[in-house]
Amino acid sequence: MMAPEKQLDEIKRGSVELIGEAELKEKLKAGKPLRVKAGFDPTAPDLHLGHMVLIHKLRQFQDLGHQVIFLIGDFTASVGDPSGRSKTRPALTPDEIKANAKTYTDQAFKVLDRNKTEIRFNTEWLAKFTPTDFIKLTSQYTVARLLERDDFGKRLKEQQPLSLHELIYPLLQGYDSVALKADVELGGQDQKFNLVVAREIQRAYGQSAEALLTMPLLEGTDGVQKMSKSYGNYIGITEPPQEMFGKLLSITDDLMWRYYELLSTKTLDEIKSLKAGHPKLAKVALAKEVVARFHSEQAADEAEKNFEQVFAQKGKPDEIEEKQIKSDGSPKELAILMAELGLAKSNSEARRLISQGGVRVDDVVIKDAKHSIVNKGDYLLQVGKRRFLKLSLQ
RNA sequence: GGAGAGAUACCCAAGUGGCCAAAGGGAGCAGACUGUAAAUCUGCCGGCGUACGCCUUCGAAGGUUCGAAUCCUUCUCUCUCCA
Numbered sequence: 001m002m003a004p005e006k007q008l009d010e011i012k013r014g015s016v017e018l019i020g021e022a023e024l025k026e027k028l029k030a031g032k033p034l035r036v037k038a039g040f041d042p043t044a045p046d047l048h049l050g051h052m053v054l055i056h057k058l059r060q061f062q063d064l065g066h067q068v069i070f071l072i073g074d075f076t077a078s079v080g081d082p083s084g085r086s087k088t089r090p091a092l093t094p095d096e097i098k099a100n101a102k103t104y105t106d107q108a109f110k111v112l113d114r115n116k117t118e119i120r121f122n123t124e125w126l127a128k129f130t131p132t133d134f135i136k137l138t139s140q141y142t143v144a145r146l147l148e149r150d151d152f153g154k155r156l157k158e159q160q161p162l163s164l165h166e167l168i169y170p171l172l173q174g175y176d177s178v179a180l181k182a183d184v185e186l187g188g189q190d191q192k193f194n195l196v197v198a199r200e201i202q203r204a205y206g207q208s209a210e211a212l213l214t215m216p217l218l219e220g221t222d223g224v225q226k227m228s229k230s231y232g233n234y235i236g237i238t239e240p241p242q243e244m245f246g247k248l249l250s251i252t253d254d255l256m257w258r259y260y261e262l263l264s265t266k267t268l269d270e271i272k273s274l275k276a277g278h279p280k281l282a283k284v285a286l287a288k289e290v291v292a293r294f295h296s297e298q299a300a301d302e303a304e305k306n307f308e309q310v311f312a313q314k315g316k317p318d319e320i321e322e323k324q325i326k327s328d329g330s331p332k333e334l335a336i337l338m339a340e341l342g343l344a345k346s347n348s349e350a351r352r353l354i355s356q357g358g359v360r361v362d363d364v365v366i367k368d369a370k371h372s373i374v375n376k377g378d379y380l381l382q383v384g385k386r387r388f389l390k391l392s393l394q
Numbered sequence: 395g396g397a398g399a400g401a402u403a404c405c406c407a408a409g410u411g412g413c414c415a416a417a418g419g420g421a422g423c424a425g426a427c428u429g430u431a432a433a434u435c436u437g438c439c440g441g442c443g444u445a446c447g448c449c450u451u452c453g454a455a456g457g458u459u460c461g462a463a464u465c466c467u468u469c470u471c472u473c474u475c476c477a
Contacts, residue, residue, distance in 0.1 A: 283431080348440090356437060
């Protein structure tokens, strides 16, 4: 095993904060593999690059020879995390959770070593909680201290709802660490409060407090808000290579370096030399690296080629979705066709797109909102810069 | 338990009887410019119709009125203060 100091350097790389460093060092010196925990919420079945920041870090722990615990918060998910207000989450059935969890782990194992990962669900211990257990847990912490949390205080001030069960959430999450006897917990920066509570809960239950490693939140493709499915600014790791590549190239330059910092396996020196070159080249390299990781080298090459073809040379992708529509011989209004084909949400929207010059048929910009397609045959429809569809009118 | 405030379109937020499909901002979409970057500028931004227009929408359900997001009643939810 690597020397404790060197391990610490590796562990801290890219992180925001490491709490409990001294104890961690002691544990490392003891030479026993650490139990490293990170929790995930199985309400959304898809992982995106934002989750990968954490998983990437978990992988590093694995490489250092530690035991990684991939905790699926199936119980806490039903409690509802404090960030989503007033939306009643549909209660997932055990089957759905199982299915989500499988998708989750399958995706995570593109980065993690499956054989070295312990997968756990927190219903395992939380579902067995008796009222007595529950009271014992809740008596370990005071309301005032819970209200110290920014989220909570802010919501109170802004007159937003704050439910009782949300206050309890951090305690439950903290108990996970007790049940798992975690030595280290990873979490996003936004999880800091919950994580700190976990340390105290562990102490209250007679365990040594885990070290906390917080990672920055990856901004989504908009470059402002954290990557999240609900903001629609995410890059899902199961997205097709071309999609992934395109999204990565559309991020801002500043954001690109963040992605490098948090997701790339490139060394700091390599990144430095990329910074000296043209940003476009660096962005392509990033996009290729990510696509290669979640798909394959080959897919990455193809995605790049396709991209250059479509955008740099204003060509078309090699593969374009095809749809057929039956014609009765009468002229078909383009706008209506577009709505039918899903290229626009409504006829009106389609008309707007057309009159704004955003629609091409066989490479010709159509500006007449009343434009109709008369003859049967094949047409290539293009909306905006990147949406293509082959229409076969029969 | 008592008193008060509030719920408006994807989000924030104006609007207190007709001029409201509903100001403004953000997000989004399209165009110009580019490196499909950012910034900037332009247009659009509930649905249907080329348009005058029509239909559905302002927490929910009823009611008053020629006419309601706006007034009344009940209900649901949230917040604040007091106990």
